[in-house]
Amino acid sequence: MTTFAELGLAPDILRALDEMGYLTPTPIQEQVIPLALQGADILGAAQTGTGKTAAFALPLIQRLLPFANTGTSPAKHPIRALILTPTRELAIQVEEAVQAYTKHVPLRSLVVYGGVSINTQIPILKTGVEILVATPGRLLDHVQNKTLMLNQVNTLVLDEADRMLDMGFMPDLKRIVALLPTQRVNMMFSATFPEEIRKLADSILNQPTFIEVARNETAVNVTQVVHPVHHERKRQLLAHLIMSRDLRQVLVFTGTKLGCNRLANELNKLGIHADAIHGDKTQQERIKALDAFKAGTMRVLVATDVAARGIDIEALPFVVNYDLPHNAEDYVHRIGRTGRAGASGEAISLVSEAETRYLKDIEKLIGSDIEAVIVPGFEPDAADVPAYQSRPPRPDRPVERSAERPAAERPAAERRTQRPGPKAAPRDTLFEAPYEPSAAAPADSTSALVRPTPKEQVAALFRSPVKPDSADQ
Numbered sequence: 001m002t003t004f005a006e007l008g009l010a011p012d013i014l015r016a017l018d019e020m021g022y023l024t025p026t027p028i029q030e031q032v033i034p035l036a037l038q039g040a041d042i043l044g045a046a047q048t049g050t051g052k053t054a055a056f057a058l059p060l061i062q063r064l065l066p067f068a069n070t071g072t073s074p075a076k077h078p079i080r081a082l083i084l085t086p087t088r089e090l091a092i093q094v095e096e097a098v099q100a101y102t103k104h105v106p107l108r109s110l111v112v113y114g115g116v117s118i119n120t121q122i123p124i125l126k127t128g129v130e131i132l133v134a135t136p137g138r139l140l141d142h143v144q145n146k147t148l149m150l151n152q153v154n155t156l157v158l159d160e161a162d163r164m165l166d167m168g169f170m171p172d173l174k175r176i177v178a179l180l181p182t183q184r185v186n187m188m189f190s191a192t193f194p195e196e197i198r199k200l201a202d203s204i205l206n207q208p209t210f211i212e213v214a215r216n217e218t219a220v221n222v223t224q225v226v227h228p229v230h231h232e233r234k235r236q237l238l239a240h241l242i243m244s245r246d247l248r249q250v251l252v253f254t255g256t257k258l259g260c261n262r263l264a265n266e267l268n269k270l271g272i273h274a275d276a277i278h279g280d281k282t283q284q285e286r287i288k289a290l291d292a293f294k295a296g297t298m299r300v301l302v303a304t305d306v307a308a309r310g311i312d313i314e315a316l317p318f319v320v321n322y323d324l325p326h327n328a329e330d331y332v333h334r335i336g337r338t339g340r341a342g343a344s345g346e347a348i349s350l351v352s353e354a355e356t357r358y359l360k361d362i363e364k365l366i367g368s369d370i371e372a373v374i375v376p377g378f379e380p381d382a383a384d385v386p387a388y389q390s391r392p393p394r395p396d397r398p399v400e401r402s403a404e405r406p407a408a409e410r411p412a413a414e415r416r417t418q419r420p421g422p423k424a425a426p427r428d429t430l431f432e433a434p435y436e437p438s439a440a441a442p443a444d445s446t447s448a449l450v451r452p453t454p455k456e457q458v459a460a461l462f463r464s465p466v467k468p469d470s471a472d473q
């Protein structure tokens with residue numbers, strides 16, 4: 001078995017890994033680290049949970065070691081590596097990892113993201129940091145304010161590039177890339193590779209090595225089940241599943257922020273401790289909710305796709321799709337929250353008749369049908385479920401994974417061998433608008449820096465004035 005030392009990492013980095021309990025590299029680390037240490041551009045197909053953060057961060061850190069110094073002058077600490085992530089949560093997690101990996105080397109890092117005062121970020125930026133983790137919008141706010149310089153960046157990492165694209169960050173990304181020196185190392189990671197991601201990779205990466213760890217690796221450990229149900233009975237069904245099966249640490253996805261809040265409230269009314277996280281919540285609220293959820297003191301976390309992105313909870317046991325995502329690739333992202341690090345998990349989808357078309361898209365993308373189990377007492381009425389008539393109702397029980405059944409026992413539709421390519425995310429022309437800096441963005445005025453994204457303008461009537469860095473669903 002390969003060790004981190006054999007991958008060529010420096011002793012100070014190895015010491016930090018040892019202290020973190022990283023014993024052996026994960027498959028993506030084993031593949032990426034040696035190449036990235038040589039300065040190769042990398043295009044990585046990997047989801048959160050595979051260890052991709054260390055895969056890009058460790059070689060990045062090692063390549064900065066010659067610049068590591070304890071000097072106090074800001075000029076000695078220019079930004080040399082830029083890591084872009086789609087969401088604040090992911091940015092925070094990545095920077096926490098960087099902090100841990102650099103524990104024994106004098107390299108500084110900082111995370112900047114929107115939704116919080118820019119003023120706290122400026123003084124730290126002024127003292128100088130070598131590694132900056134940022135969400136695109138806030139980074140551009142700093143560029144606009146001239147509170148950071150990117151002209152010495154020698155490494156660029158785009159993490160969860162597909163999500164950045166989905167969230168409309170393409171114009172921002174282009175603008176940021178144009179500000180960087182052309183001589184640099186690039187690494188881009190994405191869980192999915194629709195056409196637009198390939199184009200983005202072509203435009204940013206220089207003859208990259210493509211590295212893939214089993215795309216649906218996380219799903220291998222995840223039992224998937226669909227519960228057909230009338231849309232008006234979803235809430236009761238969810239409460240029933242939680243109570244009757246005594247589910248704890250349940251991450252529930254809803255399609256909208258409004259639905260997210262409402263569901264959390266209703267669960268609380270039913271005596272099930274729940275909280276909601278979405279783009280309208282302040283950073284502090286999100287962190288508080290996440291901490292309570294991670295600690296196990298809060299049973300259910302209801303989230304939108306964007307807010308849940310990057311949540312890293314070891315061995316999250318249950319993910320519930322209260323609403324099916326309209327974009328099939330989001331399903332893969334969602335269920336990637338569970339079954340981490342070899343632990344098994346269960347992905348439960350509550351599917352109303354109107355959502356069967358999304359289910360079909362998902363099944364097409366993952367290359368197999370998901371077993372449908374009608375929960376007694378929650379039968380959708382006959383007119384509701386034409387898609388399920390061929391599948392007999394089954395009792396509510398822990399389901400076997402359909403993929404494990406012998407092919408001959410499965411319905412023909414399930415015995416597909418051809419995996420169709422991923423579909424491009426639907427385009428939203430509102431998102432294609434270029435970055436517009438807030439008018440006269442003085443460094444001392446946070447509100448002036450609050451740059452509504454195009455989508456936020458549309459949603460302005462429904463939300464609090466707190467600005468998420470990223471558009472949310």
Ligand code: AMP
Binds near residue numbers: 021024029047051312
């Ligand atoms: P990531 O996919 O980068 O979000 O990492 C998922 C989780 O795995 C994080 O909690 C990491 O700290 C952890 N991790 C990453 N690499 C290793 C490793 N080689 N050994 C043990 N844990 C790891």
